Amino acid sequence: MSESATPYPYSPGLEGVPAGVSQISEIDSDRSSLQYRGYDVHDLAEHGSFEETAFLLLHGHLPNQHELTDFNNRLGTEREVPDAVYTALQALPPTTHPMDSIRTAFSVLAAFDPDYTEPATNHEANLRKAERIVAKAGTMVANGHRIRQGLNPIKPNPEHTTSENFLHLMTGTAPDPKTAHLLDASLTLYAEHGFNASTFANRVTVSTLSDLYSGIVTGIGTLRGPLHGGANEEAMRMLLEIGEPSNAQAWIDDALETKKKIMGFGHREYKKGDSRAMYLTKIAKALGIEKGNTKFGEIADILEDTMRERKNIFPNVDFPASYAYYLLDIPIDLYTPIFVVARVSGYCAHAIEQLSNNRLIRPKAIFDGPANLTYVPLADRA
Ligand SMILES: CC(C)(COP(=O)(O)OP(=O)(O)OC[C@H]1O[C@@H](n2cnc3c(N)ncnc32)[C@H](O)[C@@H]1OP(=O)(O)O)[C@@H](O)C(=O)NCCC(=O)NCCS
Known part of the structure; x- marks a missing residue:
């Protein structure tokens, strides 16, 4: 059935289709801007912390000092996870991608939540x-990363912020303040982004009055793909394949000629550039200079110029995030899981918003298959 022949307005990939009302974040495609609950994401990344952003997303307003201190204390006391989570991760094959590990970890964790039996509509x-x-x-x-390397999990330090805790457990050493600060800014940029595929999938799940954890598991499964969160890992692999700035022009010419998708470029919502990418590019390039490794920034310039000139396509947040994380010595297969560490704040904010005014999300399929066939008993089928 051709699109024009359908009895309903239809937009492939639901492009441009409003799928609900939300007060959590606003993407302004024309101005290439992103606001979380009315605050520009650049201001939040520049002046605030990921914890302030998470509080804003979950509780609806920026915390005052007292509220932030209490929030940080609550996060600090909640960082540890039950041993059963680690037992489950230890049972996975070492080849398991960390996105599958974190999805599994949340499935196990769900049953240990003290509010496990509370109904999905209990806001508190x-x-x-x-x-x-x-x-x-x-x-x-x-700690999932440690387990995959055959190491034991480490106990979190309740005094640590989200990024310090992550770095401490990942490396087994005291977190470097500068690295923690840059990681923190990236978590703020990754925290929330409207009705992207994984957040929408998370809202669909909780709209059945399923629970927050099921929404998180759905979200992580959806984020994993290279057209979504998985792009930051693919972008880094692409940069490593290119290797040197002197290879970049020939590489991108060939990629465009052979109609390859360039990972870390393009966005459904931003056709004039992704403001998060603009912010993170400055950080990633400054980091390259500081670390004495500017080659990824130079390769990035060539890819960006060529994509803009030939395709009018701009980098998205995953492109600068990829080489920023690489320069921070973070293993590539943790890039998308880091996205999860940030985005669970957005998933939860959306799940709570959905459940506070819920209606089952159930769109319509345009049927385009055979109909009214005659059933032939198995024994009579050719
Ligand atoms: C993000 C993305 C899925 C958006 O998809 P979309 O809105 O459905 O747009 P489309 O994939 O239909 O792309 C529209 C056109 O731009 C081209 N395009 C979009 N992104 C491109 C990219 N990264 N590299 C090369 N061409 C791209 C498409 O080939 C298509 O061209 P065509 O009309 O000649 O066929 C897409 O840009 C993409 O695959 N990017 C790479 C993966 C990525 O970085 N994902 C992270 C997003 S935050």
Whole structure:
């Protein structure tokens, strides 16, 4: 059936289709801007902390000092996870991608939440669950990384911020303040982004009155793909394949000629550039200069110029995040899980918003298959 022949307005990939009302974040495609609950994401990344952003997303306003201190204390006391989570991760094959590990970890964790039996519509219980989810995500990703290397999990330090906790557990050493600060800014940029595929999938799940954890598991499974969160890992692999700035022009010419998708470029919502990428590019390039490794920034310039001139396509947040994380010595297969550590705050905010005014999300399929066939008994079929 051709699109024009359908009896309903239809937009492939639901492009441009409003799928609900939300007060959590606003993407302005024309101005290439992103606001979380009315605050520009650049201001939040520049002047605030990931914890301030997580509080803003979950509780609806920026915390005052007292509220932030209390929030940080609650996160600090909630960072540890039950041993059963680690036992489950230890049972996975060492080849398991960390995105599958973190998805599994959240499935196990769900049953240990003290509010496990509370109904999905209990707003206060949902907020408590959300804070636990935000607190524990980094612990599970970083200790999951240790387990995959045959190391034992480390106990989180309750004084640590989300990024310090992640780095401490990942490296087994005291977190470097500068690295923690840069990671923190990237977590703020990754925290929330409207009805992207994984957040929408998370809202669909909780709209059945399923629970927050099921929404998180759905979200992580959806984020994993290279057209979504998985792009930051693919972008880094692409940069490593290119290798040197002197190879970049020939590489991108060939890629465009052969109609390859360039990972870390393009966005459904931003056609004039992704403001998060603009912010993170400055950080990533400054980091390259500081570390004496400017080659990824130079390769990036060539890819960006060529994509803009030939395709009018701009980098998205995953492109600068990829080489920023590389320069921070973070293993490539943790890039998308780091996205999870940040984005669970957005998933929870959306799940709570959905559940506070819920209607089952159930769109329509345009049927385009055979109909009214005659059933032939198995014995008579050719
Ligand atoms: C993000 C993305 C899925 C958006 O997809 P979309 O809105 O459905 O847009 P489309 O994939 O239909 O792309 C529209 C056109 O731009 C081209 N395009 C979009 N992104 C491109 C990219 N990264 N590299 C090369 N061409 C790209 C498509 O080939 C298509 O061209 P065509 O009309 O000649 O066929 C897409 O840009 C993409 O695959 N990017 C790479 C993966 C990525 O970085 N994902 C992270 C997003 S935050």
